[in-house]
Amino acid sequence: MKEFQLQKIARLGPRGPFHFEGTLHKPSHFPAPVDVFSDGAFHFALRQGSRTFGIRLRPAASSTDPLNMEVYSDCEVADREVDALSSEVYFRFGMGLDLSDFFRLAAQDDLLAAVVDRWRGMRPSCAFSLYELLCITILLQNTRISRTVSMMRSLLDCYGEEISFAGVNLFGFWPASALATLDEAPLRTLKVGYRARSLLKVSLFFAENQGFESELRALPKQEAIASLRRIYGVGPATASYLLFESLKQTDAFDHVSPWEAKILSHVIFGEETVEPGVILAEAAKRWGNWRMLAVHYLFEDLFWRHKREPIAWLGELIRL
DNA sequence: CATCAGGGCCCTG
DNA sequence: CAGGGCCCTGAT
Numbered sequence: 606m607k608e609f610q611l612q613k614i615a616r617l618g619p620r621g622p623f624h625f626e627g628t629l630h631k632p633s634h635f636p637a638p639v640d641v642f643s644d645g646a647f648h649f650a651l652r653q654g655s656r657t658f659g660i661r662l663r664p665a666a667s668s669t670d671p672l673n674m675e676v677y678s679d680c681e682v683a684d685r686e687v688d689a690l691s692s693e694v695y696f697r698f699g700m701g702l703d704l705s706d707f708f709r710l711a712a713q714d715d716l717l718a719a720v721v722d723r724w725r726g727m728r729p730s731c732a733f734s735l736y737e738l739l740c741i742t743i744l745l746q747n748t749r750i751s752r753t754v755s756m757m758r759s760l761l762d763c764y765g766e767e768i769s770f771a772g773v774n775l776f777g778f779w780p781a782s783a784l785a786t787l788d789e790a791p792l793r794t795l796k797v798g799y800r801a802r803s804l805l806k807v808s809l810f811f812a813e814n815q816g817f818e819s820e821l822r823a824l825p826k827q828e829a830i831a832s833l834r835r836i837y838g839v840g841p842a843t844a845s846y847l848l849f850e851s852l853k854q855t856d857a858f859d860h861v862s863p864w865e866a867k868i869l870s871h872v873i874f875g876e877e878t879v880e881p882g883v884i885l886a887e888a889a890k891r892w893g894n895w896r897m898l899a900v901h902y903l904f905e906d907l908f909w910r911h912k913r914e915p916i917a918w919l920g921e922l923i924r925l
Numbered sequence: 926c927a928t929c930a931g932g933g934c935c936c937t938g
Numbered sequence: 939c940a941g942g943g944c945c946c947t948g949a950t
Contacts, residue, residue, distance in 0.1 A: 742933095743933095745933090746932080746933045746934070747931065747932085747933050747934080747945085748932080748933095749930090749931055749947075751947075751948070752931090755947090793945090796946065796947090797946090799935095799943090800944095800945085837935085838935085840935085841934090842932080843933075843934085862933085863932085923932085
């Protein structure tokens with residue numbers, strides 16, 4: 606395990622209100638030792654090229670002030686590296702989004718008004734690169750959370766990079782190139798099943814297309830979807846997650862998986878099971894191009910309430 | 926002990 | 939465009 610020390614501190618100024626905990630501490634996300642929220646700060650590993658940095662984000666006094674970003678490493682960090690890290694972190698946590706239209710919309714929506722009141726400034730966010738998130742979503746496919754977590758742990762043990770900084774231990778992901786040259790056999794021993802094939806193909810693709818993520822960030826939604834769907838292992842569900850969490854497309858709600866449909870049936874209609882098509886139509890009608898962000902606010906609010914005081918019907922649906 | 930669905934996707938017919 | 943196969947694991 607590598608020990609990292611504090612090297613640099615930078616300040617980040619989000620556009621408009623930024624809800625620190627809502628954005629960085631999401632109870633709906635599955636637990637894996639790749640990020641740590643403790644003492645009111647968020648920690649994760651960020652890979653830039655061949656280097657991995659420890660990043661610690663701290664909230665500022667008020668929701669409109671800048672955040673502090675601490676950069677940890679085992680050797681010196683140049684100013685221009687800090688600049689690159691800053692803009693990457695700025696993007697990954699949705700700090701550039703202008704949400705004012707969404708707030709106006711939410712204020713007039715009887716379902717959203719109270720929720721956005723509680724979480725005003727929460728953003729779509731993902732600490733990980735597109736490749737890293739894609740690995741996670743592949744592990745989520747066709748299984749339960751407990752198994753996803755165990756697959757994640759064995760992959761990190763074998764190919765990840767464990768680091769220690771600011772009093773926390775966590776893993777950085779492997780670079781795509783580390784898996785790209787493997788055979789299926791070593792991955793199969795980690796009990797990832799048929800996902801071994803997807804992981805290899807995805808890794809090979811990203812190792813060969815270094816600029817893919819930044820190209821994708823510049824594409825309009827439909828082209829981004831088409832681009833993602835060409836990658837082996839990426840279907841409609843995975844593409845949706847990537848579009849919203851990684852690319853911050855706030856309207857990426859054109860597909861709803863069965864488990865999400867059940868939850869939204871309760872939340873939006875107060876019923877057990879509403880047809881996916883009906884849910885999608887209602888979301889589009891009510892929230893337009895903000896529909897995925899709206900759904901996200903509803904989900905996170907629900908999961909937080911569930912965490913504080915268990916909600917019986919939800920407990921049934923998301924048992925690990 | 927056996928059975929089976931589970932936070933999809935690919936491939937085939 | 940429907941449906942079988944993929945892998946393993948915890949729930950029942």
